[in-house]
Amino acid sequence: MNASHSRLTDWGLAHVSVEKHDTILDVGCGGGRTISKLARAASQGKVYGVDFSDESVAASKRTNARAIGLGRVEIVHGSVSQLPFSDDMFDLVTAVETHIWWPDLPGSMRGIFRVSKPGGQLAIIAKVYKGANTMVSRLAEKAAERTGMMLLSAEEHGQLLTSAGYVHVQVIEEHTKGWICAIGKKPNGGGTMPRWSPDGREGGVRACVSRQRLALAHLGSARPGPAPPCEIWPAAQGRL
Numbered sequence: 322m323n324a325s326h327s328r329l330t331d332w333g334l335a336h337v338s339v340e341k342h343d344t345i346l347d348v349g350c351g352g353g354r355t356i357s358k359l360a361r362a363a364s365q366g367k368v369y370g371v372d373f374s375d376e377s378v379a380a381s382k383r384t385n386a387r388a389i390g391l392g393r394v395e396i397v398h399g400s401v402s403q404l405p406f407s408d409d410m411f412d413l414v415t416a417v418e419t420h421i422w423w424p425d426l427p428g429s430m431r432g433i434f435r436v437s438k439p440g441g442q443l444a445i446i447a448k449v450y451k452g453a454n455t456m457v458s459r460l461a462e463k464a465a466e467r468t469g470m471m472l473l474s475a476e477e478h479g480q481l482l483t484s485a486g487y488v489h490v491q492v493i494e495e496h497t498k499g500w501i502c503a504i505g506k507k508p509n510g511g512g513t514m515p516r517w518s519p520d521g522r523e524g525g526v527r528a529c530v531s532r533q534r535l536a537l538a539h540l541g542s543a544r545p546g547p548a549p550p551c552e553i554w555p556a557a558q559g560r561l
């Protein structure tokens with residue numbers, strides 16, 4: 322997983338700026354390779370990783386043992402649904418090849434918005450998405466119900482970030498590979514954290530195009546239970 326996601330991660334991270342003093346969170350950190358890359362870039366900052374799988378936490382700790390010893394990296398066990406971090410803590414939050422498994426995407430986005438500093442960036446990166454013209458994305462879409470994967474289109478990615486309160490939202494597609502990177506910034510003044518309601522009567526969600534709103538409301542509530550841990554990822558791919 323570390324090796325296979327490395328090029329995707331490099332491509333996605335090229336779309337955000339990492340400063341040397343940054344405090345960064347990598348959500349769904351898996352084997353910990355993204356954390357290593359981020360810790361090299363934020364050479365005088367601190368990088369946190371969070372993952373709800375014990376195995377991923379252990380793997381991330383092994384990959385980053387030296388930086389953990391130096392106090393530059395910290396790996397925490399936890400879910401994106403209940404991030405165990407203070408408000409306004411991170412200059413950058415990254416999520417590589419993980420949001421497709423989150424059980425409550427709009428709710429998770431609100432949690433990420435909460436822990437982002439005003440002016441902080443978010444980058445969501447994945448190698449499959451709805452509408453991508455690659456074999457793997459088409460197969461993933463077809464098998465989404467069976468695998469539990471939640472695929473959004475490029476447009477829906479943009480709407481997801483905007484609905485969570487992010488500004489300067491951009492969705493970048495690497496068409497030949499079928500990769501996607503959605504980036505946004507928490508407003509400098511902190512902004513308001515929109516509350517999600519399926520009928521769209523609350524907060525920033527009101528601005529949604531209703532077709533997308535319904536799609537996202539459906540996405541946010543349709544999947545019972547936690548997303549599968551990373552270890553089943555290769556197995557899920559095998560089922561495609």
Ligand SMILES: C[S@@+](CC[C@H](N)C(=O)[O-])C[C@H]1O[C@@H](n2cnc3c(N)ncnc32)[C@H](O)[C@@H]1O
Nearest residue numbers: 326349351372373374377400401417419548551
């Ligand atoms: C396919 S792996 C990707 C790992 C890593 N980001 C990478 O690019 O190599 C997905 C990771 O997301 C984690 N994950 C999935 N759902 C999660 C959730 N709700 N909260 C926290 N972590 C989650 C899994 O445990 C797994 O480690």
